[in-house]
Amino acid sequence: MPSAKGAVLSFGLAPADIEAIVARLIAEGKKIQDGVAAQRNPTFDSVIVPLARRESDNAGEYGVVTFLQNVSTDKEVRDASTAAEEKLNAFEIESSMREDVYRVVRAVYDNADEMARLGPEDQRLVKKMELEYRRNGLALEKAERERLGAIRKRLSELSIQFSRNVNEGDGHEAFTREELAGLPDDYFEGRATTVVDGVEKYAVTTKYPDLVPAMKLAQRESTRRRLLYAEETRCPDNIPILQEAVRLRLEAAQLLGYKTHAEFVLEVNMAKHPDAVVEFENDLRKRLDVLSDKEVREIAALKRADKEAAGEPYEGLFIWDFRYYANLVMERKHKISDEVTKQYFPMREVTRGVLDIYQEMLGLRFVRVDSPPVWHPDVEMYEVWEDTGDVFVGHFYLDLYPRENKYNHAAVWPIRPGFERADGTREYPVAAMVANFPKPTLSAPALLKHSDAVTLLHELGHVFHGICSVTKWGRFHGTSVEGDFVEAPSQMLENWGWEPAVLRRFAVHYKTGEPIPEDLVARLVAAKNEGSGMFNLRQVFFGLYDLSLHNTEDPNVDVKANYRRLREEICHFQNDSADTWGAATFGHLLGGYDGQYAGYLWSEVFSADMYESRFKKDGVTNAQTGLDYRREILRPGGSRDAMESLERFLGRKPNNRAFLHSIGLGTE
Numbered sequence: 001m002p003s004a005k006g007a008v009l010s011f012g013l014a015p016a017d018i019e020a021i022v023a024r025l026i027a028e029g030k031k032i033q034d035g036v037a038a039q040r041n042p043t044f045d046s047v048i049v050p051l052a053r054r055e056s057d058n059a060g061e062y063g064v065v066t067f068l069q070n071v072s073t074d075k076e077v078r079d080a081s082t083a084a085e086e087k088l089n090a091f092e093i094e095s096s097m098r099e100d101v102y103r104v105v106r107a108v109y110d111n112a113d114e115m116a117r118l119g120p121e122d123q124r125l126v127k128k129m130e131l132e133y134r135r136n137g138l139a140l141e142k143a144e145r146e147r148l149g150a151i152r153k154r155l156s157e158l159s160i161q162f163s164r165n166v167n168e169g170d171g172h173e174a175f176t177r178e179e180l181a182g183l184p185d186d187y188f189e190g191r192a193t194t195v196v197d198g199v200e201k202y203a204v205t206t207k208y209p210d211l212v213p214a215m216k217l218a219q220r221e222s223t224r225r226r227l228l229y230a231e232e233t234r235c236p237d238n239i240p241i242l243q244e245a246v247r248l249r250l251e252a253a254q255l256l257g258y259k260t261h262a263e264f265v266l267e268v269n270m271a272k273h274p275d276a277v278v279e280f281e282n283d284l285r286k287r288l289d290v291l292s293d294k295e296v297r298e299i300a301a302l303k304r305a306d307k308e309a310a311g312e313p314y315e316g317l318f319i320w321d322f323r324y325y326a327n328l329v330m331e332r333k334h335k336i337s338d339e340v341t342k343q344y345f346p347m348r349e350v351t352r353g354v355l356d357i358y359q360e361m362l363g364l365r366f367v368r369v370d371s372p373p374v375w376h377p378d379v380e381m382y383e384v385w386e387d388t389g390d391v392f393v394g395h396f397y398l399d400l401y402p403r404e405n406k407y408n409h410a411a412v413w414p415i416r417p418g419f420e421r422a423d424g425t426r427e428y429p430v431a432a433m434v435a436n437f438p439k440p441t442l443s444a445p446a447l448l449k450h451s452d453a454v455t456l457l458h459e460l461g462h463v464f465h466g467i468c469s470v471t472k473w474g475r476f477h478g479t480s481v482e483g484d485f486v487e488a489p490s491q492m493l494e495n496w497g498w499e500p501a502v503l504r505r506f507a508v509h510y511k512t513g514e515p516i517p518e519d520l521v522a523r524l525v526a527a528k529n530e531g532s533g534m535f536n537l538r539q540v541f542f543g544l545y546d547l548s549l550h551n552t553e554d555p556n557v558d559v560k561a562n563y564r565r566l567r568e569e570i571c572h573f574q575n576d577s578a579d580t581w582g583a584a585t586f587g588h589l590l591g592g593y594d595g596q597y598a599g600y601l602w603s604e605v606f607s608a609d610m611y612e613s614r615f616k617k618d619g620v621t622n623a624q625t626g627l628d629y630r631r632e633i634l635r636p637g638g639s640r641d642a643m644e645s646l647e648r649f650l651g652r653k654p655n656n657r658a659f660l661h662s663i664g665l666g667t668e
Helices: 015-037 044-070 075-096 099-110 112-116 120-135 142-168 208-217 221-232 238-255 261-266 274-310 319-334 338-344 347-362 450-468 488-498 500-506 518-526 532-550 559-571 599-618 623-634 642-650 657-662
Strands: 172-175 193-196 199-205 364-368 380-386 392-399 411-416 430-434
Touching: 015 044, 015 075, 015 099, 044 075, 044 099, 044 120, 044 142, 044 411, 044 430, 075 142, 099 112, 099 120, 142 238, 172 221, 199 208, 208 221, 208 319, 208 338, 221 319, 238 261, 238 532, 238 559, 261 274, 261 532, 274 319, 274 532, 274 599, 319 518, 319 532, 319 559, 338 450, 338 518, 347 364, 347 450, 347 500, 347 623, 364 450, 392 450, 411 450, 430 450, 450 488, 450 623, 488 500, 488 599, 500 518, 532 559, 532 599, 599 623, 599 642, 599 657, 623 642
Parallel strands: 392 430
Antiparallel strands: 172 199, 193 199, 364 380, 380 392, 411 430
């Protein structure tokens, strides 16, 4: 029997352990499905409950064995984890195509008397389960069903391989100190060096803590160009993987009677149809172009002046100029420098302060676990309790620093959902945040850019969406909401990173402990929308690129050429003549955002409305607003439509006025 704190997951698995768990999960799953399919008198209790119970009960082990490929330092464990995901996904695809199981699920769905006796979440479970089987082709003829099953298995394999390539396919360059002029001294501390023809050079990788500062601060255009080339020519094998995935997705959608893959995936999102998303993206693009034109002219003037001073011809703005000159505008106009600002954002203080804010807002208490059972010494584990009484809520992990062969962006894995066990007690949720923030150096602790602190707020928003959710069934837990709402709660919480009263709580100088100066906070807030036209157009580009692949009836759409063409057209920065393939590391397209990347901006509409209408109005530290947010947005997870949750929290239907205002576009 699990303890009152829930069963603590074990990450210390050897390859043989992983293989054994997978074999058991598949065998048990098949036995349950066989028993369900044999039911002569299908009811909710005899059909739906066993299927849903299997999902919930197995989620923790499934989560661990598939998660380790992203974080383990042992290649054999990563390989075993990748193989585990392939086998488990293949089994789930086979399960979703079982006509005998669908027959009894459909019988329950069609039984009006049986459905009428169920509560709202149980009714939703039946409806979603039946729809899932139908969307998996169970209404098709046998040959078409078998083809659809083969496509789904292949897509699973492609997705896993794409992710593995991105995690392990870092680019590397070596530069002299002069070639890295503009980078601060701490960038070089502890950095590997090599001697080439008698000249010492520093190793720079395409991992974010290396790449982003160099792209923002390296004064030499040739250095930035080389680094971008290294980033956009890694993982070449991912281009044919993406090309095949796009073709297979279209074939699968058309087998099911949809014109495009986007039409298929968006049917179950808030947007409902790609036409609504295309209209949203194109309207926003037109509005943003007005802002972006001014910003690009400002940047072009800076680069033109640099070229004149160096006696070199001005040949235009290129992709590798984007971060550098946007940062230069920030420094000159608002007197904001990441190198100065980061001194007030030591990792330890920021993490403590952000966690304190979440505790107060959500009515929680966090307890750091000593000597936790984790996958790496850098990882921290926390228990989560209600702030009044000894009521356990869940636990989460923080894996915040880069290392070789680790997932190289920032993301949250909902490793185990919370749910109601068969005996009526609760299993508690587990979430893991994985990021790649700068590590401590010889002369300073880990220091974050302000944007890193905002990222921390965002990703922890996903953590607590999972931790605070309370649903009966695991499939509805936490972030298991419509795809174009899943980012909204986390995006909403980014606003705390721009609130002066909030920043002053944790932004302190790493040497003196002095709080961040008020004038620096004021400059940060004033600069919030600097470059918003360009930065949001970049998001529009990603969304429209995704739709160019997935909202078309052309199976041979060129994934490589479309990326370069649309980026140049939408973002207003040139490519050069070098052959690159930036789409090869666009992990969202093989990581569940296919056909729906625009959901990031779509959900920004809801996040801005929640923030402005409730938190900004009531006060960001208003405890009652925080509890309303926890009750109406986080707690239900996907157990009801996201629009219902939004309307309950807002007290009305959402609108886009706050969003347009938040990016400097006004409300006209």
